Structure formats: C-alpha cells, structure tokens
Amino acid sequence: MDMKRSLLRAGLVLAVALGAGHLMQKLADSRTHTAELATPQPKKIEKVSAGPQAAPAPSPAAPQVALAALTAETPKLPPLTLLPRLPVLAPPAAAKPAPEASVAPDCTPRLSLTATPRAMITLALNAPCAPGQRVVLRHAGLVVAERLDAKGQLSLDLPALDDAGQVSVLFSDASITTASAALPDTPLPRRFAVQWMADDSFQLRAVEAGQHYGDPDNVSTEAPVSARGGYLISLGDPTLDLPMLAQIYTWPADAKTTADPVIEAAVTEVTCGRDLLGETVQSRDGKATVTELTVAMPGCDALGDILVLNNLAGNVTLAAQN
Known part of the structure; x- marks a missing residue:
C-alpha cells in the first residue's frame, strides 16, 4: 500500500513536473512568437569573421574634476641655475674696399713748340718722371744743355734759326723727343x-x-x-x-x-x-x-x-x- 502510494506520489510528481515542463514550453513558445512579431527581420545578413567582438563604446561621461588635496608642506624646487650672460658682440666691421690697383704714371715726355713774334719759338717741355734731369736741346745746329725743374718741366724762348723750326730734346737715357713749329711765312x-x-x-x-x-x-x-x-x-x-x-x-x-x-x-x-x-x-x-x-x-x-x-x-x- 505504501509502495503504491509512493509510486503514485512519484507519478504525480512526475506528472506535475511534466505538466510544468509543458507549461514552460508553452510560455517559451508564446514569448518567442511575440518576440518575432515585435522584432523586425533584417533584410540582409552580412557574415563577419569569427573572433572577439568589440564591446560597444560607452557613452561619454561628463568630465570629472578631481582636486588634489593640499598638503601642509609644499615640495621645494631645486634652485635655478642662471646661465652666464652672452657676450655683447661688436657690430661687424665694415668691409674695407679693396685697394685699387696702382697705376703706373705716364712718363712720356711732351714737347710743345709755339711760333711767337720776332721769329721766336716758345718751348714747353713736360717730363714728369725726369725731375731735375739734364737735357740737351738741338735746333738748326744749335746745341745747349738745360736742367728740368723739380716737376720735370722746362720753359724758354728759343730764337728760330731756320724755317723748319724743329727742336729735339735728348734725355739722359738717350731717348729723344722731337717737335716742330714751322715758320714758312715768317721772314726770319x-x-x-x-x-x-x-x-x-x-x-x-x-x-x-x-x-x-x-x-x-x-x-x-x-x-x-x-x-x-x-x-x-x-x-x-x-x-x-x-x-x-x-x-x-x-x-x-x-x-x-x-x-x-x-x-x-x-x-x-x-x-x-x-x-x-x-x-x-x-x-x-x-x-x-x-x-x-x-x-x-x-x-x-x-x-x-x-x-x-x-x-x-x-x-x-x-x-x-x-
């Protein structure tokens, strides 16, 4: 009798369990159906590679300002080390112009003769590189020696002895300078x-x-x-x-x-x-x-x-x- 009761109790428990399971199944089916009706079906399904899915980015939170608690003691900073003063640089000196190439003086003697009244020839000699030099003047057989001044110059009046009026000057280096002051129309x-x-x-x-x-x-x-x-x-x-x-x-x-x-x-x-x-x-x-x-x-x-x-x-x- 007890055995039957036990079996019966067991059957009832099982029946109840089965009934409960059937009820749970019904509820689950009902929820699934309801969810299918509420959730729209995607039009297209894309395949993605397997792997860990990235967690959705959290929404930005409002910035939090944390104030550090002041302590009673302020940390001491090491003393500043000052850099030495930079020397004051003098402005660059202006570039000196390149010295001009020295030009050799023109040492060419210049002899000028001018016919003047009374059949005279005014002579002007300029030899800048022969100051104080002895020179020999020649004219129509007349030969005299004169000295140039400190600037290499000589001026004098020479009586004309012929119509050509040619005068030559002989320098100490044997160079000769010649000029003429013809007097063809002047009666000598x-x-x-x-x-x-x-x-x-x-x-x-x-x-x-x-x-x-x-x-x-x-x-x-x-x-x-x-x-x-x-x-x-x-x-x-x-x-x-x-x-x-x-x-x-x-x-x-x-x-x-x-x-x-x-x-x-x-x-x-x-x-x-x-x-x-x-x-x-x-x-x-x-x-x-x-x-x-x-x-x-x-x-x-x-x-x-x-x-x-x-x-x-x-x-x-x-x-x-x-």
Whole structure:
C-alpha cells in the first residue's frame, strides 16, 4: 500500500513536473512568437569573421574634476641655475674696399713748340718722371744743355734759326723727343750764335752802326738790348756738370742798320796755353750754317788779356786787347 502510494506520489510528481515542463514550453513558445512579431527581420545578413567582438563604446561621461588635496608642506624646487650672460658682440666691421690697383704714371715726355713774334719759338717741355734731369736741346745746329725743374718741366724762348723750326730734346737715357713749329711765312731776321762746352768759354758782343768796339752801348751780356733793336740771348745752364752754352745775337729789324758780331775769349788760368773749341751758327734768309771754331790761347803769362775775333760775318780775324 505504501509502495503504491509512493509510486503514485512519484507519478504525480512526475506528472506535475511534466505538466510544468509543458507549461514552460508553452510560455517559451508564446514569448518567442511575440518576440518575432515585435522584432523586425533584417533584410540582409552580412557574415563577419569569427573572433572577439568589440564591446560597444560607452557613452561619454561628463568630465570629472578631481582636486588634489593640499598638503601642509609644499615640495621645494631645486634652485635655478642662471646661465652666464652672452657676450655683447661688436657690430661687424665694415668691409674695407679693396685697394685699387696702382697705376703706373705716364712718363712720356711732351714737347710743345709755339711760333711767337720776332721769329721766336716758345718751348714747353713736360717730363714728369725726369725731375731735375739734364737735357740737351738741338735746333738748326744749335746745341745747349738745360736742367728740368723739380716737376720735370722746362720753359724758354728759343730764337728760330731756320724755317723748319724743329727742336729735339735728348734725355739722359738717350731717348729723344722731337717737335716742330714751322715758320714758312715768317721772314726770319739775321742771326749769329757762338756755342761751347765746359771751360772753353766765349763771350759774344755786337758793334752796331756808328759804334766802336768797347763802347758802353755795344750789345753784350751787360746790355743785351740796343736802342736800334738788336738783342742778345744766352742759353744753357752753367751750373750743370757738363754745361753746353750758347749766345745768339739778332740784327735790328731795320735792314739799313749794320752790325758786326765779335767773339771774345778771356785768358784765364783755365783757358791759358791751350786751344778753345767751339762752333758758330749763322742764320740768313731762314737757312743756318754751322762752322767749327778753334782758338789757340796765349800762355799763362798773358792772364787777363782778351782775344777778340771780329769780321765774323765774313772772314774771321784775330786781334788781341790788353
């Protein structure tokens, strides 16, 4: 009896369990059906690779500000180490301009000749690289030596002895500079010159019409211009080591005025007892003629005497004056 009850109780329990399971199944089916009706079915299903799915990103939360609690002690920072001051740099110096290439001076001598009244030639010589130098001037047989000034310049008036008016300048290095101042239309006056070198000294005197030799109005270095218009010019620098000197006499412009040039040679300790050498230059009608001059001087017992050479326009004669 008890067994049956137990079995019956068991059957009832099982029945109840089965009934409960059937009821649970019904409820589950009902929920599923309801869910299927409520949830729309996707139109398209995409396959994705297997693997862990990323969790959905949480919605951003409002920023939280956390204030650190102040402590009673403030941490001490290490002392600052100051960097040394930067040196004050001076402004860059302005670049110096490159020195200009030195230009060699133009040492070319320049000789200028100009025909001036009374048949004169004005000479201007500029040789900047030859200051103080000795130069030799040549013109129509006349030869004299002059000295350039501190700037290498020389200016003088030269009596023209021919129509060509050519003048050459010889420098110490043997170079020559030449120029001309032609006087073809200028009637040249009659002229007479004597020239010499170094100690072979001569003096020129002119005795014009109506005069006698030795008169105070003779044309000489003491009275270089006469009342009649005759004049005497001395050329050359006597202070040079080898002087080359000359004296030129010009006749008066009036052709009726006669003149007799005279050469004097003084007997000195330097000239006595030897021959003096020189040259004469005569200019007539624009033509120059050069003649050698040799004078045999008396012995030194005649110191102070003067030898006089006259008639130089024609034949030369020699006379002595005590």
